[in-house]
Amino acid sequence: MSETKNPLTxxxxxxxxxxxxxxxxxPPWGIEREGLRIFTNAIMDPDPRYWxxxxxxxxxxxxxxxxxxxxxxIGRKTLAGVxxxxxxxxxxxxxxxxxxxxxxxxxxxxxxxxxxxxxxKRILNAGNEIEVYKYPALGDHIYSQAxxxxxxxxxxKDGTAMLVVTTQTTYTNQDGEVLCILRASTIRR
Amino acid sequence: xxxxxxxxxxxxxxxDDVSVGQDMPPLVxxxxxxxHLFRWSxxxxxxxxxxxxxxxxxxHDGLPNILGQGSWxxxxxxxxxxxxxxxxxxxxxxxxxxxxxxxxxDTLTVWAKVTNKRVADGLGLVEMDVGMKLQxxxxxxxxxxxxxxxIKGGRPIPYPFVAPKEA
Numbered sequence: 001m002s003e004t005k006n007p008l009t010x011x012x013x014x015x016x017x018x019x020x021x022x023x024x025x026x027p028p029w030g031i032e033r034e035g036l037r038i039f040t041n042a043i044m045d046p047d048p049r050y051w052x053x054x055x056x057x058x059x060x061x062x063x064x065x066x067x068x069x070x071x072x073x074i075g076r077k078t079l080a081g082v083x084x085x086x087x088x089x090x091x092x093x094x095x096x097x098x099x100x101x102x103x104x105x106x107x108x109x110x111x112x113x114x115x116x117x118x119x120x121k122r123i124l125n126a127g128n129e130i131e132v133y134k135y136p137a138l139g140d141h142i143y144s145q146a147x148x149x150x151x152x153x154x155x156x157k158d159g160t161a162m163l164v165v166t167t168q169t170t171y172t173n174q175d176g177e178v179l180c181i182l183r184a185s186t187i188r189r
Numbered sequence: 190x191x192x193x194x195x196x197x198x199x200x201x202x203x204x205d206d207v208s209v210g211q212d213m214p215p216l217v218x219x220x221x222x223x224x225h226l227f228r229w230s231x232x233x234x235x236x237x238x239x240x241x242x243x244x245x246x247x248x249h250d251g252l253p254n255i256l257g258q259g260s261w262x263x264x265x266x267x268x269x270x271x272x273x274x275x276x277x278x279x280x281x282x283x284x285x286x287x288x289x290x291x292x293x294x295d296t297l298t299v300w301a302k303v304t305n306k307r308v309a310d311g312l313g314l315v316e317m318d319v320g321m322k323l324q325x326x327x328x329x330x331x332x333x334x335x336x337x338x339x340i341k342g343g344r345p346i347p348y349p350f351v352a353p354k355e356a
Contacts, residue, residue, distance in 0.1 A: 042232035043264045044218060046193040047271075055197060060277060060348050068267040068280060073233045073260070086236060095249070099237040125259050127332075129284035130267060134349035177349055183284075 007161040007188075008153025011117045019147040023111030025075030025171065026142040033138065035074065036066055043067065065135035071142045071171040071179055075111075113146050113167060118188060120163055126185040134179045141174040149183055162189040191216065191272060199275045204306065204313025204338040211303045213317065216269045219296030219324075221257060226293065229261045257291030262321060262330050269299040270319070270336055278338040279350045283319060285332025296324045301334065310353035313340045 027035075033051070040050045048055045049065055056064045078085055089102040096102065136142055149168035155161050166185045172178055207213075227241045238245040239256050246252045262285075270280035291297070298321070305316040315338055321330040337346050 038232045042229045043261070043268050044190060045268050046191070047196045048193050049196075052193075052197075067264065068271055069264060073264075077234050097238055097245070097249075098242070099235070102236050125287045127284065127286040128259075128263050129282070130263070131282045131352075132267065132280055132350070133352075 004155045004159045004161050006153045006155055007118055007120055007163050008151065009117070012151055012153070012163065015114065015116065015148045016151050017148065018113065019145055020111050020113045022143055022145040023075075024141060025071060025111075025144040026140070027074065027077065027079065031066060031070075031074070031136050031138050031140045031142065033064075035077075036064075036070070036138075039070055039073065040067060061135060061137070064138045066137075068132045068135065069130055069180055069182065071136050071144070072169065072182055074142060075144060111144060111146060113148060116151075116163070116165065116188065118163060120161065120188040122189050124187040124189070126164060126187045128185070129183040131181040132179075133181075134173070134177055136173065136179055142179065143172045143174075145170050145172075160189055162187055164188075190218065196272065196275060199272075201275075201277055202273065202338055204308075204315065204340045204343075207303050207306060207315055207338065209303050209305060213273055213301040213303070216265075216272065216299040217296065218265065218299065221291065221293055221295050221297070223255060223293050226255060226257055226261075229258055233260060235260065253290070254292040257295070259287045262287065262291070265297075265299060265321065266319060266330065266332070266334075269301070270334055273301065274336050274338065277346060278336055279346050279348075281314075281335050281337050281350060281352070283332060283334040285319065285330045287330060289323065289327045289329040291323070291329055297329070298322045298324075304333075308340070309355040311340070311344045312346060312353050313338045313343065314353070 036050055049059055085102045089096045146167055146169045150166040152164045164187055166183055168183045170181050230240045239250055240258050243255050246255045266283055267280055274280050301317040301319045303315055303317050307314050315336050317334050319332050319334045320328045322328055339346055
């Protein structure tokens with residue numbers, strides 16, 4: 001019986017520390033009220049700092065701001081004028097799960113890290129780490145840059161090979177100020 | 190749930206007023222419905238069918254029901270920490286794992302318990318265990334967080350936040 005090899009190959013190791021391009025995560029018009037309203041309703045947060053101009057001006061933020069990690073979601077939107085990614089995905093695969101095929105080639109492919117050169121395809125979410133430094137404000141333009149923060153390989157007692165992959169995404173505004181840093185760990189097996 | 194007026198008029202929790210072992214006020218959300226889950230998927234344009242297409246979730250992926258999104262949980266914990274810090278504290282950092290699934294019908298209690306407090310660079314750091322418990326007491330999102338609460342008579346917490354050098 002052959003022994004399972006640690007999946008942390010030299011090719012995979014070479015990606016540790018590699019960064020993707022820094023890209024604008026916000027739409028061309030920046031942070032706007034309607035997107036903010038939809039988002040805060042979805043997290044059921046009625047905080048007037050997100051919608052009441054007069055009150056928001058009286059706070060330490062000096063105006064309307066967004067929830068702590070709002071900036072991490074705005075880059076996922078499909079921009080107007082592009083080929084509809086949902087129609088394309090289901091045309092190519094009528095059983096699409098609604099995620100992989102929809103995203104491939106979609107607006108959110110920009111600024112992505114290169115795929116890991118591994119045969120391990122199953123992906124499990126292992127956890128998240130968030131550091132917050134400043135809230136985005138209305139009109140801000142948000143930029144994101146992802147990198148492979150760390151990759152660890154191991155073989156479990158039952159011979160299952162796995163990689164623990166931690167990516168880090170740093171979000172900044174138009175002035176280069178760091179807004180928040182997200183680290184997401186996934187298990188590939 | 191918290192109202193807009195409660196958040197508008199929230200009184201500051203001071204560093205001086207919290208103690209190790211203290212339970213912070215929880216946030217209860219739920220019961221969640223398929224409509225809540227769908228609203229989140231639409232808000233962030235996450236079209237993964239396991240979150241809103243029950244036939245796909247059950248018969249294709251073998252799940253017990255449509256599932257609450259990890260990304261939603263990832264947004265709720267910072268929101269809860271923000272509420273704890275208002276008006277002048279800062280929800281600096283949080284880390285957590287995704288454990289049990291969330292399905293329609295579940296009610297979540299977002300909680301925090303103080304495990305340590307210390308002063309660094311004149312800022313009051315409060316370290317906590319945090320999580321989101323189901324109505325069955327099962328923990329779905331165990332983690333830890335550090336918030337910064339103002340010290341009575343101490344220096345203001347900078348905005349944008351600057352991490353203390355000693356932390």
